[in-house]
Each structure stands twice: as C-alpha cells, then as structure tokens.
Amino acid sequence: MDAASAHATTQSSPPASDSAALASALRQAVHSLTRRFRGNAILPIPQLQALGLIARLGPRTTSQLAAHERMRPQSMAQTVGQLEAAGLVERRPDPADGRQQLVSLTAQGDASLAEFRRAADAWAADALTTQLSAAERAQLAAAVPLLLRLADGER
C-alpha cells in the first residue's frame, strides 16, 4: 500500500486554510523540537522556564507561577523546590498572609540565568544561524508570537 500519499499533508507545508493539517504539522514540529531542546539542555527545561518566568515577573507565589505556565501548583512547587535546593531561588513567607510564600531569585539565580539560558539554547541558536537564511530567521521570528498566542489561548 502507498501509505505515504494518504498523509502527505503532514510532511510538506500544508495549505494555510486547512487548520486541521496545520495543527498536525505543528504538533509534529513542536514535539520534535521539544526533544531536541531537552536532549541538549544543561538544566531541566521546567527549571529554566520557571527561572526565566520569575526573572520577568518578579517575586510571585508558586500558584501564580503555575497559573502563568498552565500547570498544577503541585507541579510548579516541585520545580521551585529543585531551584531552591540549587540555591537559585528563595522562598520567604508573605508577612501580610502567612499562608503565602513568595518565590524570588537569589543573587546566584540572577547571575546564573543568562549563562543557563545561553547553554541550554546554544544548539538552537547555532542551528538557526547555520541552517536558516536571515530571511528565514525573520520569518520564524515573526511566527513565534503566533505560537505563543496559541499556547496562551483560552481553549
């Protein structure tokens, strides 16, 4: 049987009007890239994401961070616990509400973030430079905000 022809639309660039085919192609690309990032990371990706999030937002509770990343608070708490054990973040109780714990970067976390990020993304930065033209990089840069909009969407 010629199975290839039946699903060819997921292989090449799908027509823009066909959201279903585009969604499938996107899933494929996104999961392949996730594995590449994970395989090349020096710090577990969730830790790197959380570190960057705290750096951008400033001190926040674990629950706030979890909501921002669309994860369960317990899942984020584990990541934050690992960062705390590594000395990259610290938790201090909110004086106004003893139930809350504000997570903030330590001096070490702040100092290390750029280097962690550079190391974790080095392979991608290299691939972007060597495998894509400047025009293609610009095309991709324009598409990234669209990807983030999809990821952050309500549905």
Next chain:
Amino acid sequence: MDAASAHATTQSSPPASDSAALASALRQAVHSLTRRFRGNAILPIPQLQALGLIARLGPRTTSQLAAHERMRPQSMAQTVGQLEAAGLVERRPDPADGRQQLVSLTAQGDASLAEFRRAADAWAADALTTQLSAAERAQLAAAVPLLLRLADGER
C-alpha cells in the same frame, strides 16, 4: 530590581538577527505548546507520532523508526509495544533476517489514525481558526517547515 527589562527580548518578537534571543523565545513557545498538546491529547503523543510515522514510511523496524524520531530504540520499542497491545500495529519477523522485526499498521490502526489525529489536534485546529487570521495562519504554515528543518538538523 527591574528584572523584566533585562530579559524583555524573550517576551516580545525578538530581532531576527539575534539567534540567541530567537532560540530562547522558540524554546518557550515550543514547550508551552507541547504541554497544551499533551493536555488535550486522547492518545499519548509518542504513540500518535509513531503511528503517523509508520503510516507515512510504511513497514519499518523499531530501530529505523527510532532513528527517524531521534530517540533510543528502547524508547521507540516501548511505544511500539503499546501500539501493538492496542492492536494498532503488528510486528512480524523479517524472513530474510531473523533478528529484525518489521512493524506495520494493522487494518484497525490504518482506519483509526485519521480519527486519533483529528481528536488529538482538535484544540489546536480550533485555536488556529479562532485566534489567528487567515494571513497569520499562512505565516505559521510557512514557518512550520523551518521548524522541522531545525528539528531534523544534524547538530
């Protein structure tokens, strides 16, 4: 401290010439989307990916599938085992080389793939339709092959 300004390039659309910032933004988008896909999937994503791969390539050994997905053969073997247990693929020994096992779609696997795919990608297809304009979808469709090139690159 104003941590936000130091890392603002990862938030908005980064300049196309800065591969490092683009790489970081891409990591963020890709991992957020991965969580969305996983959360909405009806079949574990690796199973769906493997099923689609076998459909496109035709019968292949587990090792060949693993190489194509850049995973270890043992990891792909587990996924294939789950698909086999579900009756979606079958393994038969290569008559020419008894060490090899060729994995192929069953009639059920072939019949079910489109439906699995539709269900797993439904949220994304909906988001693409409702949150992006036709022009933005076209922009994204053009970027997907670039993402695949990065994911399949040597480095």
Next chain:
DNA sequence: TATTGTTATACTCTATAACTATA
C-alpha cells in the same frame, strides 16, 4: 564478533488526591 532486539532500572515531568496550616 557484530548486530538486533529485549528486559531491567531509573530519572524527569506532570497529574490527582489527601493532608496541614493560616485566614
């Protein structure tokens, strides 16, 4: 001896459920 595949084990990531402490 080299290659293919299998089994055993472990670690990361995320989730659900149950529990504790504070408001």
Next chain:
DNA sequence: TATAGTTATAGAGTATAACAATA
C-alpha cells in the same frame, strides 16, 4: 469554611545498562 501550600502516589516519556538471539 475557604484558601495556600505540602506530602504521597501514580503514570507517561525517555534514557542507560545488561542480556539474549541471530548473523
């Protein structure tokens, strides 16, 4: 009683290492 957080447990995804079977 409602809310914030913690602890316990489970399952998916992937990896490394050791083993078995075939060439």
